[in-house]
Amino acid sequence: GTSLGHLETMSSAKRTTGNAMEKKAARQFMDIAVQEAKEGVERAEGGPFGAVIVNKDGQVVSRAHNMVLQSNDPTAHAEMVAIRKASSRLGRFDLSDCKIYTTCEPCPMCFGAIHWAKIPLCVYSATNIDAANAGFDNVNIFNEIRNTVTAEERKCAMQQQAHSGAVDVMKLKYDLY
Numbered sequence: 001g002t003s004l005g006h007l008e009t010m011s012s013a014k015r016t017t018g019n020a021m022e023k024k025a026a027r028q029f030m031d032i033a034v035q036e037a038k039e040g041v042e043r044a045e046g047g048p049f050g051a052v053i054v055n056k057d058g059q060v061v062s063r064a065h066n067m068v069l070q071s072n073d074p075t076a077h078a079e080m081v082a083i084r085k086a087s088s089r090l091g092r093f094d095l096s097d098c099k100i101y102t103t104c105e106p107c108p109m110c111f112g113a114i115h116w117a118k119i120p121l122c123v124y125s126a127t128n129i130d131a132a133n134a135g136f137d138n139v140n141i142f143n144e145i146r147n148t149v150t151a152e153e154r155k156c157a158m159q160q161q162a163h164s165g166a167v168d169v170m171k172l173k174y175d176l177y
Contacts, residue, residue, distance in 0.1 A: 026123055029054055029101040032063055033125075036078065037103045040065030047136060051078040051102040053086040053095065053119070061098060062086040078102060079110035083117050095119045104131050107138045108145055 029052050036050030046066030053061045062085035067076040079102050087093050096118040104126040106114060114122050128138050143149045144156065151157070 025058055026101065029060070029099075030103070030123070030125055032060065033078075033101050033103045036063050036065040040067070040078070043070070045070035046076065046078075048134070049078040049103050051082040051100060053082050054099050054101065056097045061089060075109065077107065077110050079106055080113055083113050083119075087117065093117060099123065104128070104136075108141050 033050040033052045036052070037048045038050075040046045040050065041048045046068040049066040050064070052063045055061050062082045064078050064081035064085055066078045067081050068074055070076075079100060082100065082102075083095070086095055086098065094117070098117075098119055099121040100114060100119050101123045102110075103124070105124045105128045106122060107128075111122075128142075131137070132139055140149070140153070140155060144154060
């Protein structure tokens with residue numbers, strides 16, 4: 001009985017130590033993301049957002065900030081730039097062995113990219129409400145996705161144009177995975 005109790009205590013201690021170490025590492029990675037965000041603003045390259053992608057060994061694979069203004073690319077959000085850099089550096093689009101740390105809760109586009117990159121954990125700091133209060137309001141995008149806005153409120157009208165070729169080309173298969 002005593003040795004089992006000792007093992008349980010050791011196991012609990014290891015979990016606590018592991019959690020403390022993970023929290024410290026998460027804080028360090030978020031510090032890097034915040035540095036990236038500040039750098040982007042100071043250089044007038046984009047909005048105040050930063051992101052860091054870390055591999056399973058805790059090594060930074062990529063770090064980035066919003067580059068929308070510098071690149072004139074509305075998709076150059078920090079998460080998108082970080083994913084592109086990580087994929088290029090690693091030579092693959094499957095980032096399932098990585099985590100992403102980002103200064104703000106991802107917008108729908110960035111969430112989609114994180115999903116498609118198969119990143120299993122996104123750690124963020126500021127919320128979308130914080131972003132909206134700072135002038136970066138994604139609420140309408142979320143509402144359009146949920147289809148809870150009127151046609152007049154839509155920023156982008158959606159219209160389907162049926163074409164059999166579009167469906168046929170989807171049937172062409174090749175080995176992605």
